[in-house]
Amino acid sequence: MTTFKSYVQRFGLVSIALVNVCVLPQTVAAQDAQPTGGSFVDNFERLDSSRWYVSDGWNNGPHQNCTWSRKQVSISDGMLQLQFIQSRTGERNYACGEIQTTKRYGYGTYEARYRTATGSGLNSAFFTYIGPTDKKPHDEIDFEVLGKNSGQVQVNQYISAKGGNEKLAPVAGGADQGFNDYAFVWEKDRLRYYVNGKLVQDVTDPSKIPTNAQKIFFSLWGTDTLSGWMGKFTYSGKPATMQVKRVAFTAAGEKCLFPESITCKID
Numbered sequence: 212m213t214t215f216k217s218y219v220q221r222f223g224l225v226s227i228a229l230v231n232v233c234v235l236p237q238t239v240a241a242q243d244a245q246p247t248g249g250s251f252v253d254n255f256e257r258l259d260s261s262r263w264y265v266s267d268g269w270n271n272g273p274h275q276n277c278t279w280s281r282k283q284v285s286i287s288d289g290m291l292q293l294q295f296i297q298s299r300t301g302e303r304n305y306a307c308g309e310i311q312t313t314k315r316y317g318y319g320t321y322e323a324r325y326r327t328a329t330g331s332g333l334n335s336a337f338f339t340y341i342g343p344t345d346k347k348p349h350d351e352i353d354f355e356v357l358g359k360n361s362g363q364v365q366v367n368q369y370i371s372a373k374g375g376n377e378k379l380a381p382v383a384g385g386a387d388q389g390f391n392d393y394a395f396v397w398e399k400d401r402l403r404y405y406v407n408g409k410l411v412q413d414v415t416d417p418s419k420i421p422t423n424a425q426k427i428f429f430s431l432w433g434t435d436t437l438s439g440w441m442g443k444f445t446y447s448g449k450p451a452t453m454q455v456k457r458v459a460f461t462a463a464g465e466k467c468l469f470p471e472s473i474t475c476k477i478d
Contacts, residue, residue, distance in 0.1 A: 215428050216309070239318070241432075243402070244318075245424060246316050246317035247315045247422040247447075248312065248313075248460070250319070250376050250459075252415075252458075252468045255289065255290055255456065255458075256286070258284070258291070260425060262314070263313065264312070265281045266279035267280060267303065270301065270302065270303060271432075274436050275303075275432055276303055276304070276332075276432075276435045276444065277303050277435045278301035278303045278306055279303065279308070279309050280298075280300050280307065283295070283306050283307055284308040284309070290456050291310070291429065291454070291456075292308075292311075292452055293309070293383065293452065294306075294431070294455055295330070295431050295433055295450065296450040305433060306475075308429075310378060310430075311340075311428045311430070312426045312427045315341065315424035315425055316425060316426070316460050318462070319462040320394060320461040320473060320474045321395050321444060321460075322392065322394035322395075322458070322473055323337045323395065323429070323457065323458040324390050324391070324393075324471075325386075325393070326386070326389060326391070327356040327386040328387060328431050328451035328453045329358065329389045329434075330358045330447060331386040331441075331443055331445050331446060332358055332441050332442050333432070333433045333441070334355055334430070334431070334432055334433070334441055335356045335386070335430075335431050336355045336357070336429065336432075337393055337428070337458075338353040338428050339352045339423040339426065340428055341424065341426060346372075347423050349369055349371065349372035350368075350370060350421035350423040352402070352425070353366060353376075356386040357440065357441045357442060358378065359441055359443075361382070361387040361444025362377045363382055363386075364379070364380050364393065364406060365378070365380075365385060366378050366395075366411065366412050368402065368420070368421055369421070370418070370419060378404075380406050380411035380412065381406075382406060383407070383451065387399070389454060391406065392406070392473075396473070396477070397418075399415055400420070401413070401414065408476065429453070429455055431452075431453040456471075467475070
């Protein structure tokens with residue numbers, strides 16, 4: 212299945228990110244790219260500029276019908292708000308929101324609680340990524356809710372730009388109708404995906420597990436061209452919003468950071 216990131220690879224397009232380098236923590240198994248970030252919980256009481264970089268002023272290629280805009284990223288009602296709105300911005304007639312961490316994270320547990328946007332042709336994504344702009348191979352781990360069917364989420368991972376590991380998992384009640392918990396546990400020889408505490412994908416083939424430390428992303432974007440994957444784009448006439456209540460990373464070997472964490476409940 213063709214995804215937005217494979218289009219990025221095909222057209223040689225990359226997103227802009229910040230790079231930091233430091234010593235690999237002793238609690239994390241050796242990785243091909245050293246992590247620079249440690250465990251954290253972010254409840255989005257504010258947007259911490261030391262942790263998050265806001266994408267602004269560009270798009271990721273002809274498949275994307277919106278321009279990343281910092282105006283579509285805000286904190287309100289105790290949540291991160293990413294919007295998709297009709298507003299001429301750059302080369303596009305729509306503007307959309309994305310944030311990414313300034314640091315890279317390695318083996319451990321990644322989890323977020325969020326509600327996705329409503330609308331065919333939209334993609335609400337929580338994922339990790341590293342690639343050529345950081346002078347590393349394209350590695351990636353994804354949760355993507357496609358607006359054509361908000362009753363399911365697509366999980367996938369890329370290893371050196373090779374994907375093809377897609378699986379669809381149900382989201383009871385619809386991902387855009389309420390808040391749901393999405394998590395993955397990334398180990399050297401195992402990668403597990405969870406939706407609302409339920410295991411939905413278990414990868415044990417090392418050749419299908421990324422090895423490079425990656426940045427954490429949240430994004431909401433749309434397309435006029437990838438209708439077979441994301442659905443035919445339609446704009447309702449009012450902004451679409453992805454809302455994120457919490458994101459957390461727990462490094463491998465460390466204790467769970469908050470009571471609802473999946474790390475408190477699994478081996």
